[in-house]
Amino acid sequence: MRLRLVPEETNLDFFRPMRFWLAVSIIGVIGTLILLPVRGLNFGVDFLGxxxxxxxxxxxxxxxxxxxxxxxxxxxxxxxxxxxxxxxxxxxxxxxxxxxxxxxxxxxxxxxxxxxxxxxxxxxxxxxxxGGKVSGELVQTGVIAVALAVVAIMFYIWLRFEWQFAVGAAISLIHDAIVTVGIFSLLQFEFNLQIVAAILTIIGYSINDTVVVFDRVRENLRKYKTKPLKDVMNLALNETLSRTVLTSGTTLIALVALLLLGGPVTWGFAFAVIFGVLSGTYSSIWVASAIVLRLGVKRDWSKPGGGAAGTKFANVDA
Structure with missing residues (x-):
């Protein structure tokens, strides 16, 4: 008998509370951008010199x-x-x-x-x-590393899917990176090169989950050519829900063990990745997918034009 954390078939309407979760994301990002100049980050030795x-x-x-x-x-x-x-x-x-x-x-x-x-x-x-010059270069290098990772992933998604998917994926990754930095600013946990590595890990994990959902969306768009885009994306999210829960759950088990047993050396890294896994799973649904739903995508990959079908927020239940 196989372990099931969710029913084999689900029919959840992920987009019904979309306005609420998008508001939460916007507040989180804006809050971080306000918090950073006011409270700053508790830089570690790597960045202070x-x-x-x-x-x-x-x-x-x-x-x-x-x-x-x-x-x-x-x-x-x-x-x-x-x-x-x-x-x-x-x-x-x-x-x-x-x-x-x-x-x-x-x-x-x-x-x-x-x-x-x-x-x-x-x-x-x-x-x-x-010295201070070297530590300043480390800050700059860390920011560049995160930015290049997002740009490279956006380009990859654009080639594999469509530009709407690339925009949704990029915004969700930027969202994950910003809110992770924000939680470290809010709680004043030490921010060092390990946390930069954690943010890059979060970006990789988040895009993996997003690509799985997008791939299923593309398959369903080919299969259900007349079904509304919202219903197609809801179906894709329900079909990948079991995989998402199992993957995130097993990852969190390992990370919680590292957080509790790894000691102070790995504590910051483990905390950042745990927060990022939760944020990345959330953003795959209510940031990346919501943006694709808003922008609309073409329905038939067999045709060059494809016929994009957009869905406005006004047509989505609040």
């Missing part, structure tokens, strides 16, 4: 012990991760954020002195300093 120290300790200790020691020095934001086991020891990567006043060479000297006193025999494999 600071010092990076890779050290090998002869004995293995809890990562929290190193973090507590460095926090006690009151030098700035601290991030500590275990790099590997080393050659019989423990290799730890420590990043100390710049507080805008301290000289980074002095910061490194203070950290090395504290580590030498607490952990005799420690060896320093790499010591680097990241």
């Amino acid at each position: 600071g010092s990076l120290i890779l050290a090998e300790f002869p004995e293995t200790h809890e990562i929290g012990d190193y973090r507590t020691l460095l926090n006690g020095l009151d030098l700035g934001a601290v991030a500590v991760t275990e790099a590997s086991g080393g050659h019989g020891g423990q290799v730890v990567l420590m990043r100390i954020g710049s507080n805008g006043e301290a000289d980074q060479s002095q910061v490194v000297a203070t950290v090395r002195g504290a580590l030498d006193a607490a952990y005799p025999g420690v060896q320093y494999l790499q010591v680097d300093s990241v």
